Amino acid sequence: MDQPADDRAVSPSRTSRLFLMALALAAGLVAVDQLTKWWAVGLAGRAPINVIGELVRFRxxxxxxxxFSIGTEYTWVLTLFAAAAVGTITYVARRVTSRAWAVGFGLMLGGAATHLLDRLFREPGFARGHVVDFIDYGPFVGNVADIALVVGVAVMFVLNLRNIPVSGPAAKASPDRSDDAA
Incomplete structure (x- = not known):
């Protein structure tokens, strides 16, 4: 007996492909973030580089x-939080049934993973490392991972506003529904 088209949309193989998509996005983000941080470390001792006047600079x-540099004396606790975030995001991302959710989780996973790498392996030591920030935009200084985290949260916020579930029966809606999974 043939499965209806809607059932194939949430098949285990589709979920696996979407999870792999999220992992690939996260891995690409980690690579780009770490490469840009490697470049940024070369800015040590240099004056800020204006990109868009003084609005956006590399520093x-x-x-x-x-x-916002909250909790500077608890770096090791932030390392534990980052590790928990990576584990939790990975666990939940395995259930996604929508490309949009896979993108959101991929961005979040990549951002959390690269911050965890900084915490684990950068100076001043294991699990106490400092995150490299270099994109200065007004009152904030961040990095590629920070941008990905903000975009990932925004994607997930919009998906929640549209009532698009991470997984489950609502993802089987007909293609003509306005709240169909992306």
Whole structure:
């Protein structure tokens, strides 16, 4: 007996392909982020480089804390949070049934993984490493991973507003529905 087209849309093989897509996006993001940080470390001791006037500049900083340098004295705790985030995102991303959710999870996973790598392997030491930030835009200084995390959260926020589930029966909706999974 043939399966309806809607059932094939959420088949285990489709879910596996979407998970692999999220992993590939995350791996690509880690590579790009780490390469740009390698380049940025070369800016040490240099004056900021204006990209768009003083609105966007390249300026090397090392952040021992979380966003906005919160918790600078608890770098090892942030390392544990980053490891938990990578594990949780990977676990949940295995269930995605939508390309849009796969993209959101891929961006989040890549951003969290590259921050975890910084925490584990950068100075001043294992699990106490500082994140390399170099994109200075006004009151904030960040990196490629930070941008990916913000975009990933925005994608997930929009998907939630549109009531598109991560997985499950609603993803089987007919193609003409306006809230169909992307």
């Amino acid at each position: 090397l900083t090392y952040n021992p804390g979380a966003a």
